[in-house]
Amino acid sequence: MTDPLYPQATPAVSARRKKLAPKIDSAFAEFSKAVFEDGALPGKTKQLIAVAVAHVTQCPYCIKGHTKLASRAGATDEEIMESIWVAAEMRAGGAYAHSTLALDVLKGHEHHA
Template sequence: MNDALYPKPTRSLAEKRKALAPDAEAAFRTFSETVFRDGALSAKTKQLVAIAVAHVTQCPYCIQGHTKEARRRGASAEEIMEAIWVAAEMRAGAAYAHSALALTALGEGGEND
């Protein structure tokens, strides 16, 4: 990760974040632990979902953290890459689908189709 653009996560940054908003920090940790527990979806599947979402939101911290956790939960490199490809398709598909907005705007401007 480019340290100039994205600071390396450190204990000191984590402690500062916690000190500045301890209640929110505790609530977030509890929420995260609850969300990523085994449930209707396995913890491994939830980590694969998180990897896909992290690629769509383009969060380098999330990509690294959830990839490592997915591996700890037994995800293979192939499963992780497949989740990333699903994210890529969904992002591209959304751009394609939203072209309807531009096409509609073109029609509203009085131009011929």
Template sequence: MSNEMYPKSTLELAQRRRELEPKCEAAFQAFSQVVFADGALSSKTKQLIAVAVAHVTQCPYCIQGHTKAALRSGATAQELMEAVWVAAEMRAGAAFAHSTLMLDVVERSTS
């Protein structure tokens, strides 16, 4: 990554994580493999969902990793971009939907 805020993910850092907590690391890796395996949803679809979610959570490591995994699963650039647009709509929609909380406070405050 070119952004200095986030260190580049390296094999050495991954190894250090494994050394610090090997049982949790192994459990997380096993969980991840099960989650992203073909099932009712294809691995490709799951990776497209992951790319969209990564954009909503704004995790640069997840965006990069799941984009690569989606491409390996056969996703196209167009499918990836469409997934990002779905994420953008959901994030904007959530902000809009939560306006009901603001309106409720306004209503109670002015009554």
């Protein structure tokens, strides 16, 4: 049997993480709770943002967790998929925008067919 690329997140893993750095673990949990509470943005919107960001950072744990949380917060499947498309556009847009750097390097080196 081969080991999975990403081990499953389990309560045992969470407990170990907390045992190794309890104060920091607790502070992170409180920070996370505060971030996702309703505020200027409703929690559902924040979870949709998290789904998009998770796809940009390509964190499988975040993708699964925040997709589930967005759904629980009332996001539709269509809203979740649109947030993923926003992430895809932003990744593509970043490559497109940064082509300015390559074009700047190539300035004066135009090749003519």
